[in-house]
Amino acid sequence: MKNSLLTGAALLALSGTAWAQGPVSGTVTDARTGTPLPGATxxxxxxxxxxxxxxxxxxxxxVPAGLHELRxxxxGYEALVQNLQGQAAEQRLALALQPGGVAIGEALVTASRANDRTATAYTNLGRQDLQKRNFGQDLPYLLDQTPSVVVTSDAGAGVGYTDIRIRGTSNTGINMTINGVxxxxxxxxxxxxxNLPDLASSISSIQVQRGVGTSQNGGAAFGASLNISTLDNRREAYAETQNTFGSFNTWRNNVSFGTGLLGGHFTVDxxxxxxxxxxxxxxxxxxxKSYYLSAGYQGKSTLLKFITFSGREKTYQAWNGVPEPAITGDRALLQQYIDNGxxxxxxxxxxxxxxxRYSYYTYDNQTDNYQQNHYQLHLSQGLGEDWNLGAALHLTRGFGYYESYRANRKLVDYGLQNVVLGDTTIKRSNLVDRKWLDNYFYGGTFALNYQPREGKLQATLxxxxxxxxxxxxxxxxxxxxxxNGSIRQRYYFNDAVKTDYNAYARATWQVLPILGVYGDLQVRRIRYTIDGVEDDQNDVTTRAKYLFFNPKLGATVTLAAGQQLYASYAVGQREPVRSDFTDRPVGDQSAKAEYLQDVEGGYRLTLPATSLFGPVTALRFEANYFYMKYRDQLVATGQLNDVGTALRTNAPRSYRTGVELTGFASANDKLSLSSTLTLSRNRIQDFREVTYDANYNPITAAEGRTTTISYSPSVVSAHTLEGQPVRGLRLALLYKTVSRQYLDNSTSEDRRIKPYQVLDFRARYTVRPQFMKEIELGLLLNNVLNRRYVANGYTYGYPGPDGQQQTFNWYFPQATRNFLASVGLKF
Incomplete structure (x- = not known):
């Protein structure tokens, strides 16, 4: 890890980016009067x-080299859309807007997005950023180079079940929305x-907010949020196909199309x-398999768009992981796994x-099968010169099951009678079961935006x-x-209903030319009920209500052109998850909501053009400090329920604190470098571990201690070096480092994920022949150095015959050197 720190320091000193090239500046005016238009997006x-x-x-x-869309x-004005060619030299534009239009789609995007006025740590990724990273791997792998991000894959190659953590927070604490839904x-x-494979091919932009961020719809942002937008309007007709083949017989094929603007009003994509x-x-x-379809109407001050997308997946169950002896080859440890069953x-x-590469399962249909259908109806309506309204209705339909082979199970646990054959009573059987989910998620969202012409005050309700x-x-x-079982013998059933509603008011006010303030107040109310029994035949009846008030305040100070200081304070609160109720003894609903206070502060530097370090055309640097103080954070202590399932307990005090450094620069359009480095400290205070004696009686530690939060590396870095040796050919090296992580909160060296460093190589070559718009050839070589590493895992333990605790670790090994090659065609 010393090497990765030195590498990170060196790269941050250079401060580069793979997508930063030349600066673009300009003015936006009224086409009739020439009057400047402040606050235009x-x-x-x-x-x-x-x-x-x-x-x-x-x-x-x-602005990256290459062709871009500037909107x-x-x-109150028609949107202006034109092509922009990124280049090394600075470009200046004079843009004039025609009166009479609506900010198409902006009411739907602006409401959930942070900007330089909101004193929040965030990263924006546009369509071009995503396309150059997209070889068919799941969305988390496209975000791997953003600050504080760690990704992992159950099957090891980034396809199928994948996961993302930001600042050590798993996806259960990352609020994700698609078009605000x-x-x-x-x-x-x-x-x-x-459930949404190849979603990235339909995304127009993503904003990753770290920390509590701005108020969002849905679950709490307890460490980060991902705001995904698919609302792009492409005015020109197009047809595209992307085809990828790679290691482990990996295939990705897609076809995309769009009509462009028909009759000045309609689009279909x-x-x-x-x-x-x-x-x-x-x-x-x-x-x-997946599809995406949108149909929109665009009027003078109205945008109406219907969007539907769906994904269906069938994955073999790789989520059990690989036992530690398969990683280490330790035969003595392997015998311990055998002896303990x-x-x-x-x-x-x-x-x-x-x-x-071992898989625990051998049953040929040990699979997860799930389909999720999304339907969204969006309205963006201009309301005079200073106001607009964004509103949406949505429905998500999800259904599916995972099928499992179960050996030697008690018949009575499945509602079946024992079988009597003469003098023999059969109480157990091998069987195959399916556990189903069948759900509907529906509702509505709205955002009323106030954006006056002078631009000093902007507000959203x-x-x-x-x-x-x-x-x-x-x-x-x-x-x-x-x-006595019947066809599809049902052995448990419970239904859950959860109602969640929130309201927020947000405003930014430029008090002085150098000082801006930000305020955001949210109220959220949840009602949650469960009725019925779980698979262990326990009654899981639950009644829970929550009312949260989440204030957020911030300020920005402009020190000079291109330099800004910012600071913010935000509160986030989160209700327990389903398992915090269903895994506990009957009637035990003691799990409390979690409370988070998040303090962020930082410095941003943007230099549009400088020769300070040689032929550099752009330079940007940001340092962000965060202190996330938790109360009643739900953590694993080692406590088990009566069937051996790990329980989470509210820890009175815990925190995450650290600094995130990001920088980028480019030497004209031939060479560029980007770096991000996160240094953090993640601790639970007064942690009291629960262990068990030889008779399986729980023993709670008499004295509390400070310990490291599980799955929270203290150092994470990502670096991208990209060059263009010849026109149309872009080569990139991507280097990722992650320090040691612990599998639980005991800080035991026997329960950890070792540090790892991974180097990837990417090449894309683009040509534009006369008979079509574009042909692109791509190659992604993952894990160039052939590292044998793991990125995730879990642990549990029991007392052995001598009363000493025995530990059983299971890991998710990631693929050794592998490749993905792609061919893209645009018509």
């Missing part, structure tokens, strides 16, 4: 990237992007995709044979009402001894 490739000053001027400090929107599961709080892979882990295959003798033989209903049930579809 400048979008680069669909991402809000700047706003005009009181004098109507704007600056984009770093300028302002209330919540994506997180209402019960588990997780966002399962495996669509996509069909298929992604399949055998996975790095044996029997870790995935087969996923964690592995059979046959399993152990496969561990030795398959090594780190918004909110949402959402309801989630979910049936959980299990069926036995085959049993060696069926007893």
């Amino acid at each position: 400048i979008l680069l490739d669909g991402t809000p990237s700047a706003a005009t000053t009181a004098a109507g001027t704007f600056t984009l400090p770093a 300028v929107t302002y209330l 919540p994506l997180n599961d209402a019960e588990s709080h997780g966002s399962f992007l495996v 669509g996509r069909l995709s298929r992604i399949a892979s055998d996975g790095y882990v044996k029997r870790g295959a995935s087969d996923m 964690e592995l059979s003798t046959a399993d152990a033989e496969r561990v030795l044979r398959e090594g780190r 918004g909110g949402a009402w959402n309801r989630f209903t979910n049936d959980h049930y299990g069926e036995v579809i085959w049993a060696q001894y069926a007893s």
Whole structure:
């Protein structure tokens, strides 16, 4: 890790970016009068990237080389859209808007996005940023180079089930929205992007906010938020296809199309995709299909758009991971797994044979099968010169099951009678079951935006009402001894209903030319009920209500042109997840809501053009400090319920604090470098671990101690070096480092993920022949140095025969050197 720190320091000293090239500045005026238009929004490739000053001027400090779409929107004016060619030299534009239009789509995007006025740490990624990273891997892998991000893949190759952590916070604490509509599961709080394969091919922009951020719809942003927009309007007709093949028989094929603007009012866009892979882990295959379709009407001051997208996935269950002896080859440790019943003798033989690619499951249909259909209806309406309204209705339909082979299970646990054959009573059977989810998520969101011509005060009043209903049930579809069972014998059922509504008011006010202030107040109310029994036949009836008030305040100070200081304070609160209720003893609803106070402060430097370090055309640097103080954070202490499931307990005090450094620069359009480095300290105070004696009686530590929060590396860095040796060919090296992580909160060296460093190589070559718009050839070589590393895992333990604690670690090994090659065609 010393090497990674030195590398990070050296790269940050250079401060570069793979996508930053030459600066673009200009003015935005009224086409009739020539009057400057302050507060106009400048979008680069669909991402809000700047706003005009009181004098109507704007600056984009770093525009990538290549062709881009520049869009300028302002209330009461027609949107201006033109192509922009990124280049090393500074460009100045004079843009004039025609009166009479609406800021198309802006009411839907602005409401959830942070900007330089909101004193928040964030990263914007536009369509071009995503396209150059997109080889068919899941969305988290496209965000791997953004600050404080750690990604992992169950099957090891970035296809199928993947996960993302930001500042050590898992996706259950990352608020995700698509066009302002919540994506997180209402019960588990997780966002399962495996249900939306190839979504990145339909995204126009993403904003990653770190910390509590601005108020969002849906679940709490307890460490970060991802705001995804698919609302791009492409005015020219197009047809595209992307095709990828790579290691582990990985395939990605898609076709995208759009009509452009028809009759000055209508647009239709669509996509069909298929992604399949055998996975790095044996029997870790995935087969996923998806579509995206949008149809919109654009009037003088109105945008109405219907969007539907869907994903269907079938993945072999790789989520059990790989036992530690498969990673280390330790035969003595392997015997411990056998002696304790964690592995059979046959399993152990496969561990030795398959090594780190071992899969626990051998049943040929041990699969997860799920489909998720999304329907959204969006309205963006101009209301005079200074106001606009964004509103949406949405419905998400989800249904599916995972199928499992169960060996030697008690018949009575499945509602089946024991089988009597003569003098023999059969109480157990091998069987296959399916555990189902069948749910609906529906509601509405709105955002009323005030953006006056003078631009000093901007405000939003918004909110949402959402309801989630979910049936959980299990069926036995085959049993060696069926007893009195029927076809699809149902052995448990419970239904859940969750209603979530919130309202927020947000404003930024430029008090002085150098001072701006920001305020954001949110009220959120949740009602959650569960009725029925879980698969262990326990009654999981739950009644819970929560009312949260989440204030946020901030200020920005402009020190000089291109230099800004900012600071903010925000409160976030989060209700317990479903398992915090269902895994506890009957009637125990003691899990309390979590409370977070987030302090952020930082410095931003943007130099549009300088020769300070040689032929540099743009330079940007940001240092962000954060202190996230938790009260009643739900953490694992080692406590188990009566069937051995780990429980989470409210820790009175814990915190995350650190600094995030990001920088970028480019030497004309031939060479560029970007770096991000996070140094953090993540601690639980007064932690009291629970262990068990030889008789399985719990023992709580008499004295509390300060310990490291699980899955929270103290050092994370990402660096990208990119060059263009010849026209149309772009080569990039991507280097990622992650320091040691612990699998639980004990800070035990026996329960950890070792530090790792990974180097990837990317090449894209683009030609534009006369008979079509573009042909692009791409190559992504992952893990160039062939590192054998793991990025995730879990742990549990029991007292051994001598009363000493025995630890059992399971890991998710990531693929050794592998490749993805792509061909893209644009018509």
